[in-house]
Amino acid sequence: MTIQQTSSNIMEKVLERKSTEATEDYLEMIDSLVVEKGFASTSEIAERMGVSKPTVTSIVKKLHRDGYLVYEPYRGMALTESGRSLARSMKDRHETLRKFLILIGLPKDIATSDAERIEHGLHPETVRKIRKLVTYLEETKHQF
Secondary structure, X not given: OOHHHHHHHHHHHHHHHHHHHHHHHHHXXXXXXXXXXXXXXXXXXXXXXXXXXXXXXXHHHHHHHOOOEEEEOOOEEEEOHHHHHHHHHHHHHHHHHHHHHHHOOOXXXXXXXXXXXXXXXXXXXXXXXXXXXXXXXXXXXXOO
């Protein structure tokens, strides 16, 4: 494999990872809005995520094609079971990491921000082990 091929493969993986992260973030936001307001609109998603409405519409159409939500233009959207499951899994992952960072002494605002940055990149087994540690630390009231 040449250096150019290796570089191309690395770039493809980076772009794929960013696409996966965006999918997860949008699903989390849609699920949060549905829980909070009973529905999610493209304008509300755009406002909360700091992006344009056309960007949201494009992502929502992709999520519809990928089977994560049902979308009817001008009528609304609803997460499918797989979309809801992935969104809730990401929320749980985020909350586990946030709790862990707070338990090791970080302020809540930093812990929340850092959890958002690292939640997508960790292997599920790593998150499972951190969750187990968080549970232990909470049960024993241990603080650093």
